[in-house]
Amino acid sequence: MDKEEDGHFTYQQKYYRKNKYEYCRKTLNEYSFAAIEKMKRTGVEKLEQYMIKYPWETEAERYTRRVLSRKNITRSNGCYDDCCSAAMVAYLYSVYRCAFMGYDHVEFYVKKMINIYIVCAIHVYHSVQMLCRENGFRQIEMDNKIWNGKI
Numbered sequence: 001m002d003k004e005e006d007g008h009f010t011y012q013q014k015y016y017r018k019n020k021y022e023y024c025r026k027t028l029n030e031y032s033f034a035a036i037e038k039m040k041r042t043g044v045e046k047l048e049q050y051m052i053k054y055p056w057e058t059e060a061e062r063y064t065r066r067v068l069s070r071k072n073i074t075r076s077n078g079c080y081d082d083c084c085s086a087a088m089v090a091y092l093y094s095v096y097r098c099a100f101m102g103y104d105h106v107e108f109y110v111k112k113m114i115n116i117y118i119v120c121a122i123h124v125y126h127s128v129q130m131l132c133r134e135n136g137f138r139q140i141e142m143d144n145k146i147w148n149g150k151i
Contacts, residue, residue: 021127024120028086032093032117039100046099054106060091063111067118079125083118090117 009017016023054060064087073080090113098106 020123024123027120028089028124032089036093036096039096044099047096050095050099050106054095056091059107060110064114067115079122082121082125086117086121087114090114
């Protein structure tokens with residue numbers, strides 16, 4: 001029996017489904033940066049070591065490309081840049097968090113958070129598309145080089 005047919009969602013599942021866009025948007029734009037700033041103010045001692053030991057270019061960037069490839073998000077896809085930005089925020093948040101808490105399993109935490117943030121970016125992107133479609137707006141992307149001037 002499917003959960004949707006059964007109607008036995010927990011309160012958390014119902015709340016998430018109802019507020020998915022807002023939750024994802026806040027995670028990407030507010031919570032992460034606020035947490036990073038808070039950790040910066042405390043003066044994380046291990047941060048420089050972690051940034052050198054786990055640079056973005058080695059593992060995290062390759063993992064991001066793999067995740068995007070598995071989700072069929074290519075460079076030509078509208079949400080590709082949003083997902084890459086979200087992955088970078090996830091990386092920064094994860095390294096700060098691991099340095100702040102003294103975690104040793106940084107790679108695993110970074111990968112987990114990259115997955116979560118990419119899913120959030122996809123949800124936000126699709127919510128914006130739905131909002132435009134429902135209200136008869138045309139979605140304009142800032143990176144789009146071809147624009148015919150019609151809105």
